[in-house]
Amino acid sequence: RxxxxxxxxxxxxxxxxxxxxxxxxxxxxxxxxxxxxxxxxxxxxxxxxxxxxxxxxxxxxxxxxxxxxxxxxxxxxxxxxxxxxxxxxxxxxxxxxxxxxxxxxxxxxxxxxxxxxxxxxxxxxxxxxxxxxxxxxxxxxxxxxxxxxLRIGTARKELKHLAEKGPVSVLFKCVNDPEICGKRYSSLDAARLMDPTTMSFKCAVCAAEVIQCGGGEDGSAPEPRTREAMRAALAKFETQVDRIQKQLDKVKGSVxxxxxxxxxxxxxxxxxxxxxxxxxxxxxxx
Ligand SMILES: [Zn+2]
Structure with missing residues (x-):
């Protein structure tokens, strides 16, 4: 036995x-x-x-x-x-x-x-x-x-789904304070925001700099549940569960x-x- x-x-x-x-x-x-x-x-x-x-x-x-x-x-x-x-x-x-x-x-x-x-x-x-x-x-x-x-598999599946099928984030925003401007732009607008003289993105409303956001790149918290944020969350999750996942793989199939x-x-x-x-x-x- x-x-x-x-x-x-x-x-x-x-x-x-x-x-x-x-x-x-x-x-x-x-x-x-x-x-x-x-x-x-x-x-x-x-x-x-x-x-x-x-x-x-x-x-x-x-x-x-x-x-x-x-x-x-x-x-x-x-x-x-x-x-x-x-x-x-x-x-x-x-x-x-x-x-x-x-x-x-x-x-x-x-x-x-x-x-x-x-x-x-x-x-x-x-x-x-x-x-x-x-x-x-x-x-x-x-x-x-x-x-x-089950726990890791369910969390991963949920994050993957949101990273692939979640709402598209606002990708760019004006650096000006929201009270002044702070306009947000989708990636489709990006091309027309490019100022050819400075080769940088300029806000169409106030001409301030426009930066990418949503993945936490602008120093603020990632946009909630957008694809970019979920991709970042998924990457973080994989780092956190890395040791356990490796150990799970090791014991898989063994008695x-x-x-x-x-x-x-x-x-x-x-x-x-x-x-x-x-x-x-x-x-x-x-
Ligand atoms: Zn602006």
Whole structure:
């Protein structure tokens, strides 16, 4: 089974690198920043928690949320909050199971033994202890790939469409203040604006210099949603997503680390432990 094989993987897989790039590019979630904006106070900045958790998850398979919190030195509450966000974004899978409350069992036994309680009564009391709900979490690498490919693909398609089919911009404008003149010209007017004596463009109204605009060349912000502005935006977008796009291309078609359901994972670990004659246990590292 694929997920069993991946347990023994060493080194950082390309899918793991992709997950780390993704969290930094698109998922710098901060509930405290939202809170700060809303109410003007927040205890601490938690914008990097998701990043810390994803990095830690790339070094693990299925892991108990409490163990993860301990490993990254954050409170269980902070970690749960960030993992809920990552679950909503479909980047992690969480699973809830009932487990024996070993701490409580040990405390019960210790107290009873101190008081010389009979073994069968101790066992009865231990059996009566409610199981507790424990939550496990793992990164879902195939979903990380899908979410990124969709997000980048959709944005690129939209920008490309506007760059090709968007409204034609005003290409030239008079440098005079809009209150004085500031007339705008389309590219069709360009030829008749050329002053043959100076070989420069002159405003037909006020004779001031006419400059190209729309792509931000005149120092002002690009004209909104014109083809020129969208071409500039598309170029900027491609620069920004360059690293992630390269990483997406690298992992495309390769099988991501798969840990199976928590059930499958747990059973596989038990079988592996039995086969090696070991006692099992310990954290899983992928
Ligand atoms: Zn003018």
């Amino acid at each position: 694929a997920f069993v094989a991946s347990l023994g993987a060493r080194g950082m897989s390309e899918h793991k690198k992709l997950a780390r790039l993704a969290i930094r590019a698109f998922y710098r979630h901060s509930s405290s920043k939202e809170r700060l904006a809303r109410t003007g106070n927040a205890k601490y900045d938690n914008s990097r928690i998701a990043e810390v958790l994803v990095d830690a998850l790339t070094r693990r398979t299925w892991v108990k949320e409490d163990d993860l919190a301990n490993a990254v030195l954050l409170s269980a509450k902070q970690v749960r909050k960030a993992l809920l966000y990552l679950e909503e974004q479909r980047l992690v899978t969480r699973a809830h199971v009932k487990e024996k409350d070993k701490d409580r069992e040990a405390r019960t036994r210790a107290r009873a033994e101190e008081n010389n309680v009979d073994e069968h009564i101790i066992m009865e009391r231990i059996r009566a202890i409610d199981k507790k709900i424990v939550t496990y979490v793992c990164l879902n690498y195939s979903r990380v790939y899908d979410a990124l490919a 991501p680390p798969q840990y199976g359901t928590l059930n499958e994972y747990t059973r596989a670990r038990k079988r592996a432990a039995a086969a090696s004659g070991g006692g099992g246990g310990g954290g899983g590292f992928g």
